[in-house]
Amino acid sequence: xxxxxxxxxxxxxxxxxxxxxxxxxxxxxxxxxxxxxxxxxxxxxxxxxxxxxxxxxxxxxxxxxxxxxxxxxxxxxxxxxxxxxxxxxxxxxxxxxxxxxxxxxxxxxxxxxxxxxxxxxxxxxxxxxxxxxxxxxxxxxxxxxxxxxxxxxxxxxxxxxxxxxxxxxxxxxxxxxxxxxxxxxxxxxxxxxxxxxxxxxxxxxxxxxxxxxxxxxxxxxxxxxxxxxxxxxxxxxxxxxxxxxxxxxxxxxxxxxxxxxxxxxxxxxxxxxxxxxxxxxxxxxxxxxxxxxxxxxxxxxxxxxxxxxxxxxxxxxxxxxxxxxxxxxxxxxxxxxxxxxxxxxxxxxxxxxxxxxxxxxxxxxxxxxxxxxxxxxxxxxxxxxxxxxxxxxxxxxxxxxxxxxxxxxxxxxxxxxxxxxxxxxxxxxxxxxxxxxxxxxxxxxxxxxxxxxxxxxxxxx
Amino acid sequence: xxxxxxxxxxxxxxxxxxxxxxxxxxxxxxxxxxxxxxxxxxxxxxxxxxxxxxxxxxxxxxxxxxxxxxxxxxxxxxxxxxxxxxxxxxxxxxxxxxxxxxxxxxxxxxxxxxxxxxxxxxxxxxxxxxxxxxxxxxxxxxxxxxxxxxxxxxxxxxxxxxxxxxxxxxxxxxxxxxxxxxxxxxxxxxxxxxxxxxxxxxxxxxxxxxxxxxxxxxxxxxxxxxxxxxxxxxxxxxxxxxxxxxxxxxxxxxxxxxxxxxxxxxxxxxxxxxxxxxxxxxxxxxxxxxxxxxxxxxxxxxxxxxxxxxxxxxxxxxxxxxxxxxxxxxxxxxxxxxxxxxxxxxxxxxxxxxxxx
Numbered sequence: 029x030x031x032x033x034x035x036x037x038x039x040x041x042x043x044x045x046x047x048x049x050x051x052x053x054x055x056x057x058x059x060x061x062x063x064x065x066x067x068x069x070x071x072x073x074x075x076x077x078x079x080x081x082x083x084x085x086x087x088x089x090x091x092x093x094x095x096x097x098x099x100x101x102x103x104x105x106x107x108x109x110x111x112x113x114x115x116x117x118x119x120x121x122x123x124x125x126x127x128x129x130x131x132x133x134x135x136x137x138x139x140x141x142x143x144x145x146x147x148x149x150x151x152x153x154x155x156x157x158x159x160x161x162x163x164x165x166x167x168x169x170x171x172x173x174x175x176x177x178x179x180x181x182x183x184x185x186x187x188x189x190x191x192x193x194x195x196x197x198x199x200x201x202x203x204x205x206x207x208x209x210x211x212x213x214x215x216x217x218x219x220x221x222x223x224x225x226x227x228x229x230x231x232x233x234x235x236x237x238x239x240x241x242x243x244x245x246x247x248x249x250x251x252x253x254x255x256x257x258x259x260x261x262x263x264x265x266x267x268x269x270x271x272x273x274x275x276x277x278x279x280x281x282x283x284x285x286x287x288x289x290x291x292x293x294x295x296x297x298x299x300x301x302x303x304x305x306x307x308x309x310x311x312x313x314x315x316x317x318x319x320x321x322x323x324x325x326x327x328x329x330x331x332x333x334x335x336x337x338x339x340x341x342x343x344x345x346x347x348x349x350x351x352x353x354x355x356x357x358x359x360x361x362x363x364x365x366x367x368x369x370x371x372x373x374x375x376x377x378x379x380x381x382x383x384x385x386x387x388x389x390x391x392x393x394x395x396x397x398x399x400x401x402x403x404x405x406x407x408x409x410x411x412x413x414x415x416x417x418x419x420x421x422x423x424x425x426x427x428x429x430x431x432x433x434x435x436x437x438x439x440x441x442x443x444x445x446x447x448x449x450x451x452x453x454x455x456x457x458x459x460x461x462x463x464x465x466x467x468x469x470x471x472x473x474x475x476x477x478x479x480x481x482x483x484x485x486x487x488x489x
Numbered sequence: 490x491x492x493x494x495x496x497x498x499x500x501x502x503x504x505x506x507x508x509x510x511x512x513x514x515x516x517x518x519x520x521x522x523x524x525x526x527x528x529x530x531x532x533x534x535x536x537x538x539x540x541x542x543x544x545x546x547x548x549x550x551x552x553x554x555x556x557x558x559x560x561x562x563x564x565x566x567x568x569x570x571x572x573x574x575x576x577x578x579x580x581x582x583x584x585x586x587x588x589x590x591x592x593x594x595x596x597x598x599x600x601x602x603x604x605x606x607x608x609x610x611x612x613x614x615x616x617x618x619x620x621x622x623x624x625x626x627x628x629x630x631x632x633x634x635x636x637x638x639x640x641x642x643x644x645x646x647x648x649x650x651x652x653x654x655x656x657x658x659x660x661x662x663x664x665x666x667x668x669x670x671x672x673x674x675x676x677x678x679x680x681x682x683x684x685x686x687x688x689x690x691x692x693x694x695x696x697x698x699x700x701x702x703x704x705x706x707x708x709x710x711x712x713x714x715x716x717x718x719x720x721x722x723x724x725x726x727x728x729x730x731x732x733x734x735x736x737x738x739x740x741x742x743x744x745x746x747x748x749x750x751x752x753x754x755x756x757x758x759x760x761x762x763x764x765x766x767x768x769x770x771x772x773x774x775x776x777x778x779x780x781x782x783x784x785x786x787x788x789x790x791x792x793x794x795x796x797x798x799x800x801x802x803x804x805x806x807x808x809x810x811x812x813x814x815x816x817x818x819x820x821x822x823x824x825x826x827x828x829x830x831x832x833x834x835x836x837x838x839x840x841x842x843x844x845x846x
Contacts, residue, residue: 068556075552078512137685139515143524156683157550158512164549164692277558284509284553344527346509 029200033208034060034176036484037196039183039249040215041065042072043159043470044452046166047477048213048484049175050134055485059175060207062198064182064216065244069280070167072217073241073425073453073469076282077159078142079152080131080474081467082124090138092150097121100151103465111461119434120459120468123475128153130478136165144343147312152467159470183216186252191440193448211447211484214438215477218426218453219247220267221279226423229265236328238272238422243279250430250454258448259431259439262457268464269319272422274329275347284346287417290318291405292341292387293334294376295419297325300359300368302376307394307404316464319421330419331362333373336411341387349415358414377408425469429457436480447487449480500534500570503563506553513547517679518838519567520547525841535657538570539827539834542679544687544698545767554766565767572775574657574830579822580648586822591774594782594819601818602811608634609807622730625803628723631810638817645821650829658833666839673835674828677702690762701755705783706828708748712790715742731797743794749787753780779824782816 036052038045041063053059063070083100084091100121104112132138137156141149148154155162170177178200185197193212197204219225221243226234254260276285291311295318297303304321308314322330339349352358355373359366376395383392385407393406430438432455437444452473459472504523507513514520519541526533543564553559572587579585586593609625623631660666673679677699680687686696719738722728732739757780760768789809796805819825 068554137683142511142514143521144511154515155512156515157546158510158552160552161512161550168693280552280557282510282552283512284506284559286509340527343511344505344508346506348505 029205031060031205031207032058033210034058035209035488036060036211036213036481037062037193037207037209038213038215038481039196040072040213040217040452040454041070041177041179042074042215042217042452042473043077043163043166044074044473044477044480045213045215046071046163046170047474048215048449048451048481050166050169050173051478051481052211052213052485053170053173053175053481055482057211057485057488059170060209061170061175061177062181062183062196062207063177063179064248065179065242067179069242069244070179071160071163071242072245073159074163074473075160076241077155077162077470078283079148079154079467080124080128080470081151081465082128082153082471083121084125084128088128090140090153095151100124103151104459104468107463107465108461109463113458115434116432117459120472120475123478124471127471127474127478131162131474134165134169136162148466183249183252186212186249186256188256188448191257191438191443191445191448193445210488211449213449213451213480213484214249214253214430214454215451215473215480216249216454217242217245217247218428218456219250220245220423220426222246226267229267230323233323233328233421236420237269237323238274238276238281238285238420239279240270240272240276240281240285240422240424241279245425245453247426247428250428253430253438253448253450253454257440259442260428261431261455262427262429262461264428266428266462267426268316268424269323269421270315270424271318271322271330271332271419273345273347274418274420276420276422281422285422286315287332287345287419288315288342289332289334289339289345289415289417290315290419292338292407293332293409294373294402295330295332296364296369296372297330298327298364300364300366300372302372302398302400302402303330305401305403307402307406309404310390312466318419319423322419323421328421331364332417332419333358333409334415335407335409336413336415337407338387339415345417347417349417351413351415353412353414355409355414358416362416362418373409376402376406377410380406380408424464425453425456427457427461429453429455431455432458432476434479435483436476437483447484449483449487451476451480494531496566496570496573497531497534500538500566501529503561503566504529504534504537506559506561507547507563510553513550516546516550516682517542517544518673518835522838522841525845532657532659534570535574535653536834536837538567539574539653539657539830540838541567541571542677542687542831543568543767544680544682544689545764546682546688548767549688549692562766568767571827571830574653575826578649578652578656578826578830580645580652584645584822586778586819587775589774590776590778590823594774594778594815594823597818598782598785598812598815601814602808604634605807605811605814609803622797622802622806625806626810628729635810635814635817638814642817642820646826646829649821649826650833653830654833657830658837660833660837660840662836663840663843666836666843669839669842670832670835673839674832690759691764697755698759701752701759703752704748705752705756708745708750708752708787709783711741711745711748712786713745715739715745734794739794742790746787746791746794749783750791753784753787756780757784776824778819782812782819782823785812786816 035057139156195208350361359369379395436449553561576585680699686694689698793805
């Protein structure tokens with residue numbers, strides 16, 4: 029297979045990569061995309077995305093009310109604890125309405141917020157059919173525009189000279205090929221699927237993690253850029269980790285493996301003991317701390333237990349709950365020590381202070397006198413059947429990335445590279461240093477994908 | 490009516506996954522209908538399978554399609570379950586054309602033409618160049634043969650429909666849901682794709698299938714109307730066929746025939762190009778046999794109209810009547826039933842929708 033010198037080489041195949049590729053091509057550049065997944069698994073974690081957080085001053089076809097820049101930025105400050113680059117964050121926020129228009133022009137279809145996500149109806153524009161449908165659209169456009177897309181194409185080496193990209197070695201179906209280009213866009217995600225790398229921060233616990241998204245985010249290009257001296261951003265030991273169904277596949281289980289039962293019952297570890305306040309806050313505000321909590325338990329496993337009173341208050345789960353008529357029988361099904369679990373439940377039930385239960389707000393049902401209290405939604409577990417779900421830490425994404433400027437250029441010792449750009453998760457740490465804000469990943473990917481693509485097309489002139 | 494357990498079980502597994510995801514809920518009626526329940530009985534699965542219009546949109550949007558571990562191909566599995574509901578509801582049960590549609594339809598057509606031919610032959614006025622329709626086959630005999638087969642078919646369809654209704658629908662019949670279901674059926678709302686169309690026959694969105702289906706459906710309806718008007722002329726007014734080119738039955742029949750020419754050819758062409766991941770839905774000619782019979786009826790009908798003054802008329806009349814006879818006989822057992830079942834599913838959906846509000 030022969031390769032001419034392209035204007036732009038894009039590493040990656042998700043939302044950011046395709047926004048960059050389409051933008052560069054529309055600006056007149058010849059573009060080749062190296063996606064390391066096969067075609068049917070293309071698009072990285074964008075396959076699992078579902079919406080795009082969008083600033084707006086008035087309602088539009090799918091977004092209600094208004095979501096002004098300052099409120100958006102305040103939300104971001106809150107989740108990151110201030111760990112954000114204000115210039116880049118405001119750039120992403122301010123550019124989001126224009127991106128919405130750009131996406132619509134390119135045939136991306138939106139829908140009102142999905143059932144069960146009404147709290148996002150004002151802030152987040154949902155893709156009709158989800159992230160894979162979105163990216164399918166970009167791939168169709170790429171084909172029409174004559175962008176060359178290589179699948180099973182992993183960038184293995186970058187040849188660079190003082191922050192300037194010259195060429196890349198790409199392992200194409202396992203055979204190395206040299207691809208030269210005048211500019212390079214790194215849009216190949218984080219390293220969350222690289223268990224060895226996760227182990228460096230988490231030790232052996234990492235082997236029990238479930239990776240929610242693509243198995244292809246191994247951080248290869250991130251590593252190469254850092255090794256070439258690209259500025260580093262984001263805590264290398266941090267990842268977004270939630271509690272999910274332990275029966276999920278090791279990789280790529282996606283949104284369906286999430287479980288929302290935690291605040292409605294109790295969560296015990298494999299010794300049958302509770303270890304954290306399940307009712308600390310509303311679940312959308314707490315689901316992301318439970319990954320870490322479970323990672324700290326023996327063998328990284330926990331069990332959410334609810335009874336018939338609350339089991340139907342959550343979205344249905346992908347895998348049916350294990351179900352039993354007594355706590356003792358449930359313990360047997362979950363392979364938990366029966367005496368310990370019965371003790372835990374009896375003690376919990378004794379300490380419940382009755383209140384008026386309302387799972388949609390911080391109610392007054394709580395426990396009094398336990399070592400680990402439950403501060404809201406505490407109801408006695410006394411209505412059979414009892415339902416149990418095994419839980420494991422599920423990794424969504426990593427925060428480590430390369431430092432960029434407002435033009436999407438990667439900074440090498442604080443100097444912007446003339447022809448290396450980054451977009452998407454690989455640089456999201458500049459804006460999202462900690463925590464998560466639903467839909468902001470797609471915003472960063474789209475905004476910086478377009479900036480990187482246009483910048484790369486300009487850089488070749 | 491019971492579909493095989495394993496297939497319903499598979500449908501249930503997929504619906505459970507879909508219900509935990511819900512990314513597709515904006516596509517069509519199936520997903521909101523699915524979200525109205527947390528578990529799925531066999532009846533629910535059969536209902537949802539028949540609510541699916543098989544556009545394929547959710548397949549392309551799904552991150553879990555094979556070879557993903559979840560192996561989620563919802564339109565394909567629902568199509569398989571749908572076929573089983575056709576088979577299980579057929580009256581008599583073993584007559585379903587699911588597994589031998591092409592062969593049986595062909596044999597049926599040949600046999601029907603042969604019947605018509607021997608009837609005509611026995612009456613002796615065959616092949617006279619100046620013959621009129623009813624000299625080839627007298628009106629009473631035409632009505633007796635076609636009418637009796639049609640009545641039998643109508644009875645079989647009614648029983649089949651009621652079997653399906655009992656096993657999958659059992660919705661209350663109320664005015665507003667009925668109107669909504671009629672609208673959704675007559676407009677093919679669920680193939681509209683919010684104006685963008687459907688990914689049929691492949692991933693690019695298009696309205697082609699909807700338009701070709703409209704041509705087929707309304708073509709059939711016009712032909713049926715033509716027959717009714719002609720019957721009225723004959724019995725009530727005593728006017729005998731052939732009717733003038735600009736008479737109501739001929740105009741209706743001609744327009745309907747054109748619809749039945751364009752529609753089935755278009756649908757067949759699209760299906761031939763259907764993405765293989767979603768294909769093999771109508772095994773061994775189940776869908777194709779219906780399309781070919783419709784097309785044969787329109788082609789022979791239009792030829793008969795064009796050549797009714799010539800010596801070819803006798804032959805054409807016999808072939809046309811034979812094809813129509815075979816079409817009638819196959820209606821309760823072939824793809825024709827999908828419209829009834831789809832409508833019933835749309836009705837249950839509309840009825841559930843009205844209760845949501």
